Each structure stands twice: as C-alpha cells, then as structure tokens.
Amino acid sequence: MREVLILFGMQGSGKGTQGERVKERYGKFTDIIVGQLLREKAKTDTEIGKYYDTGKLFPAEVVEPIIAEKINAMHGDERILFDGFPRNKEQLGIYKNLSDKYDFNTVALNILINEKESLERLSKRYVCPNCEYMKVGEGDCPKCGTKLELRRDDTDVNVIKKRIGIFKKDTQPVINYFKEKGELIEIEGIGTYDEVTERVFKELDKHYEPILAK
Numbered sequence: 001m002r003e004v005l006i007l008f009g010m011q012g013s014g015k016g017t018q019g020e021r022v023k024e025r026y027g028k029f030t031d032i033i034v035g036q037l038l039r040e041k042a043k044t045d046t047e048i049g050k051y052y053d054t055g056k057l058f059p060a061e062v063v064e065p066i067i068a069e070k071i072n073a074m075h076g077d078e079r080i081l082f083d084g085f086p087r088n089k090e091q092l093g094i095y096k097n098l099s100d101k102y103d104f105n106t107v108a109l110n111i112l113i114n115e116k117e118s119l120e121r122l123s124k125r126y127v128c129p130n131c132e133y134m135k136v137g138e139g140d141c142p143k144c145g146t147k148l149e150l151r152r153d154d155t156d157v158n159v160i161k162k163r164i165g166i167f168k169k170d171t172q173p174v175i176n177y178f179k180e181k182g183e184l185i186e187i188e189g190i191g192t193y194d195e196v197t198e199r200v201f202k203e204l205d206k207h208y209e210p211i212l213a214k
C-alpha cells in the first residue's frame with residue numbers, strides 16, 4: 001500500500017504553497033511532478049525528446065513507466081504528493097493503472113476558488129526579477145532575497161483565461177471521479193494562505209500524523 005495525496009486547485013488557488021506546508025507538517029512526502037519528470041527524461045532519451053520537438057502529447061505508454069520508475073525508487077512508507085496530476089482523462093487512466101499496481105490509498109484535496117478570484121489573484125502576482133520565482137502578494141523572494149516586482153501583462157491574462165478553461169473542461173471531470181469515490185476533500189480557498197492552511201491541516205490531520213507541533 002502506498003499513501004498518495006493529490007493536490008487540485010484552479011490557477012491562483014495557492015496549492016503550491018499549501019503543498020509545501022503539508023510536506024513540512026507531515027513529512028515523508030516525495031513530490032512527483034510529472035511535467036518535470038518528462039522534461040528531465042527528454043534530456044537523455046531522444047525518443048522522449050521527440051515529443052517535445054513535435055509538440056505532440058505524451059502518450060500513456062511513455063508517461064506511465066516514467067512515473068513507475070520514480071515510485072520504484074521510493075523508500076518503504078514514503079508518501080507520494082502529486083501536484084498537477086492527473087489533470088485530464090488520459091492521465092486519470094495512467095493514475096488508475098498505477099493505483100492498481102501500487103495499491104494507492106489516495107486523498108485528493110481540491111482548493112476551491114472561482115474563476116473571478118483566480119483572475120483577481122493572478123493579477124496580483126509578484127515575480128522575482130532575478131530567478132523568476134512567483135507568488136501572490138509583495139515581498140522579498142524567498143529563494144534569492146531580491147525584491148519582488150508586480151507583474152502586469154495583458155497577454156498573460158489571456159493565457160490564464162485559457163488555462164482556467166482547460167482546468168474546467170479537462171481537470172474538473174477528474175476531480176469529480178475522486179469525489180464519487182469518496183476520496184475528495186474540498187477546501188474553501190478564500191482568505192489568506194494561513195487561513196487556507198489551517199483548513200487544510202484540520203482535514204489532513206485526520207489522515208496523517210503531524211511531525212511538527214502546532
């Protein structure tokens with residue numbers, strides 16, 4: 001059996017930040033970022049590199065063994081944190097195969113914000129001019145200490161709108177699958193990061209033992 005946590009949330013939901021805090025609180029999580037795994041693999045594997053060159057979607061036969069390889073390398077009771085996977089019907093098929101193979105015990109967490117909030121938050125994104133780190137709200141870059149700059153770009157808004165559209169069309173049905181299985185936790189995403197974190201911890205404490213005191 002392998003414990004799995006899947007993070008869902010529309011662009012601007014802050015799921016990346018919440019994921020970091022979850023890892024800190026409960027420990028024993030290994031990130032599996034599928035896009036990143038594919039990018040790494042493409043550097044050394046020319047067959048996989050071809051998909052990037054042609055812009056074609058990665059087929060399941062390519063993606064599944066790459067994720068399996070990562071799981072095979074994990075230690076005994078290490079948990080998986082999937083962020084941004086499965087994001088569509090095809091990836092859900094891959095997930096189901098892996099779930100059968102590795103006997104997943106899954107908790108799916110969806111941080112709920114609506115489209116309007118998503119756009120509003122993303123229009124308050126600050127970017128590090130040095131390392132491109134990005135977050136909602138001003139301050140210094142946590143990675144390199146440079147002062148963050150407000151990012152305002154109209155083409156950006158169109159990209160975001162497109163991504164929101166894809167989320168609603170492709171990812172929402174996947175979320176519904178976990179809901180029907182009774183494996184979905186829905187978290188109200190309104191409020192500060194800290195407020196959302198409190199809600200996330202309250203739910204996840206029912207599933208995982210915190211390694212940090214409150």
Ligand SMILES: [Zn+2]
Pocket residue numbers: 128129130131132133141142143144145146
């Ligand atoms: Zn930086």
